[in-house]
Amino acid sequence: MATKKSVGSLKEADLKGKRVFVRVDLNVPLDDNFNITDDTRIRAAVPTIKYLIGNAAKVILSSHLGRPKGVTPKYSLKPLVPRLSELLGLEVKMANDCIGEEVEKLVAGLPEGGVILLENVRFYKEEEKNEPEFAKKLASLADLYVNDAFGTAHRAHASTEGVAKYLKPSVAGFLMQKLILLSYLKLLWIFSSSILEWVLFVSYLHELDYLVGAVSNPKKPFAAIVGGSKVSSKIGVIESLLEKVDVLLLGGGMIFTFYKAQGLAVGSSLVEEDKLDLATSLLEKAKAKGVSLLLPSDVVIADKFSPDANSKIVPASEIPDGWMGLDIGPDSIKTFSEALDTTKTIIWNGPMGVFEFEKFAAGTEAIAKKLAELGDKGVTTIIGGGDSVAAVEKVGLAEKMSHISTGGGASLELLEGKPLPGVLALNDA
């Protein structure tokens, strides 16, 4: 990092009349009627966009939503336009595509201070493959590049990484700038011999100190809670978490791969078959390291993936064929709560269950309440991830947490010490 500082930051860029390609992470949760159930990520993108509008730039917003395979109306970004327009105080224009002639015409007609939102960039498979020709097409729409998509900073995709090669300057937005400062602070912590320098720096940037503390010097015991459904993306992170944490609680869709690796039946629960060996080795590693790795002892199972499914609570070892685990059970909530009672720092990514369905929300809500209660007692609590933050917002406890991060996988990879491609690609990184 910090190799090409001369090109400058967003504050130094000449913006008047310039077309700016802004990658944001607007991957927000939507319900079945396309209502936004949590707008945290939209709100987090607003300061950068408002700054660009205020400096007479022509703003071209790009984001993904979900993981579509090709053009899928369900994953259109259109439902976000009203909320985005409301937050920005102007009418955001929606493009029907993210590249091509029609988009070029829309961009050409953009007034200074105007904003268009491109359609879901993942409608093109070239996005995730980071294909140079696709990145060039995105780049051709603009004069400069701003990346403010912290939640997607761990992905080397065309709109998060590739495009930076063809658009100069390419700089961080304000949300991402926090991240770059964070990386700097990490190095400072490692190399600084002056505690005073460190204390001064951290107090100056106090909004970062929770994450910095968690990354470099957590108050111990340190616990991580990992759940959610992105098992293949996140199971690998557990290996490095085992180097850092004293307690590791697993929930959500993550657990069934571990159960299966132990020879338990998991019915039709979410399982990553090719991660069974990894799960076994993680259990062994936890034991060897003396990390208290807890899997739920009971689960709430359902006969279908639906809010009105029949449900029952069973021991983890008794999931029948045809049933799937959609939440952690009451005994597990109790055990997890007790394990958290003695900790001083907690980082949480991934809901404990399918909290979007009331029948399977109890585990996530109980853990959110536990963190809020511990936060009141001085424990540092950090929540990251689109759905995890949505869950905590849903129960009205976001304000109680020490730090809310828009990134789940990105925060975990940061904690792992991995360089994030979306940050490295920038001129000011």
Ligand SMILES: Nc1ncnc2c1ncn2[C@@H]1O[C@H](COP(=O)(O)OP(=O)(O)O)[C@@H](O)[C@H]1O
């Ligand atoms: N047991 C489970 N089976 C399937 N999906 C689950 C399970 N538990 C939680 N989930 C789902 O995980 C999703 C969130 O996962 P993820 O994207 O990894 O979290 P985040 O967005 O916080 O990083 C939620 O939509 C939730 O419904």
Ligand SMILES: O=C(OP(=O)(O)O)[C@H](O)COP(=O)(O)O
């Ligand atoms: O929601 C996201 O990450 P998260 O679920 O880890 O918080 C980001 O938008 C990245 O999405 P991806 O994991 O489909 O690349």
